Amino acid sequence: MPSQRRREGQDPGEGPGPSGRGGAGGGGGGGGAQAGVVQPVHRFALAQHLMKHGYMTEAKAKEAFERLTGSDSDSLFRRLLSDQNREMAPLNLQVRTLKYPVDEQRYVGFVNTHADAPSKLGTRYTVQEREFFRMVMETIALDEAARDGVGSASSIHLLNMEVRPPTATQQQDADAAGVSQAPAAAAAAAAVRMTKTAKEAALGKLVADGWLKHSRGSGAYCLGVRTFLELGATLLDLPDLPDDTRAAWQDLM
Numbered sequence: 001m002p003s004q005r006r007r008e009g010q011d012p013g014e015g016p017g018p019s020g021r022g023g024a025g026g027g028g029g030g031g032g033a034q035a036g037v038v039q040p041v042h043r044f045a046l047a048q049h050l051m052k053h054g055y056m057t058e059a060k061a062k063e064a065f066e067r068l069t070g071s072d073s074d075s076l077f078r079r080l081l082s083d084q085n086r087e088m089a090p091l092n093l094q095v096r097t098l099k100y101p102v103d104e105q106r107y108v109g110f111v112n113t114h115a116d117a118p119s120k121l122g123t124r125y126t127v128q129e130r131e132f133f134r135m136v137m138e139t140i141a142l143d144e145a146a147r148d149g150v151g152s153a154s155s156i157h158l159l160n161m162e163v164r165p166p167t168a169t170q171q172q173d174a175d176a177a178g179v180s181q182a183p184a185a186a187a188a189a190a191a192v193r194m195t196k197t198a199k200e201a202a203l204g205k206l207v208a209d210g211w212l213k214h215s216r217g218s219g220a221y222c223l224g225v226r227t228f229l230e231l232g233a234t235l236l237d238l239p240d241l242p243d244d245t246r247a248a249w250q251d252l253m
Contacts (some may be wrong), residue, residue: 038080042068047084050095055109055210055225058097081108098232099252100225101149102213109229120230121211128194129202132163133211136203140223141235141245149248152220158203163194228253 042065049064050056065077081095088094092114099106112120118130125133136158143151203221206212210226227235232253236246 038069038076038083043080043084043087046080047088047095050108050110055107055229058106058108061108096229098228100228101248101252102222107225107229109226111230117231117234122209125202125205128163128198129205132161132194132199132202133206135161135163136206136212136221137223137227137231137235138238140221141238142240142242143245144242146242146245149245149252150222151245152215152218152222155203155214155219155221158221159196159199161199163199 045068046061046065050061062072062074062077065080066072069076071077081097085094092112094111094113095108096111097106097108117134121130121133136153139153139158139161140151143153145151203212203214207214207221207224210224212221212227213224214221223235228249232249235241236249236253
């Protein structure tokens with residue numbers, strides 16, 4: 001059954017949050033949040049903090065908010081994020097929040113709402129690495145043994161996967177995303193079989209960038225926070241996604 005397309009993550013301003021006290025004074029150079037008022041300098045400073053880190057737990061984002069404003073009000077924090085989203089909408093940027101199924105913590109992160117899936121990996125990934133990640137992502141997402149939306153794949157399985165050469169459409173997507181490979185070099189790289197060493201290096205980058213999460217104990221990989229934040233709709237649109245996994249993800253995102 002085709003899936004109903006949903007947004008990746010949730011607009012943090014949706015729904016009322018519990019009321020809290022608005023502190024006076026406080027750092028951030030712009031004074032505290034007084035009488036439920038968030039100053040523009042607070043939005044700017046928190047946006048800079050989030051952009052620097054890409055994503056973080058909601059608890060850490062609230063700690064930064066309290067340092068900036070002197071307030072620990074949850075409703076004021078969510079109002080700031082909602083105001084930030086209105087300001088960034090023309091720039092195709094959004095702050096999203098979601099509950100990560102692996103550790104069940106809530107995360108906050110910046111998302112480019114305009115870029116397509118290949119573009120979101122950035123220019124530091126080759127066309128071959130992008131195709132490898134797509135295959136890894138689908139393998140983990142379609143794990144029939146997933147519990148509560150958490151699927152996984154062993155490192156042995158991932159390293160033994162045969163990376164298919166990119167299709168013409170995938171190559172065009174990579175070109176549009178600005179992958180820094182000359183056409184001849186890209187074609188040559190795509191024609192070469194991806195080695196185990198290259199796959200290990202790609203997995204390391206994907207973990208470091210938050211697209212995947214690696215368990216050193218089991219050696220298995222699961223989807224990372226960034227994949228859920230930025231590629232949630234892509235995941236939910238997978239035609240063979242197990243029903244239990246789809247239901248779990250729809251509740252989290």
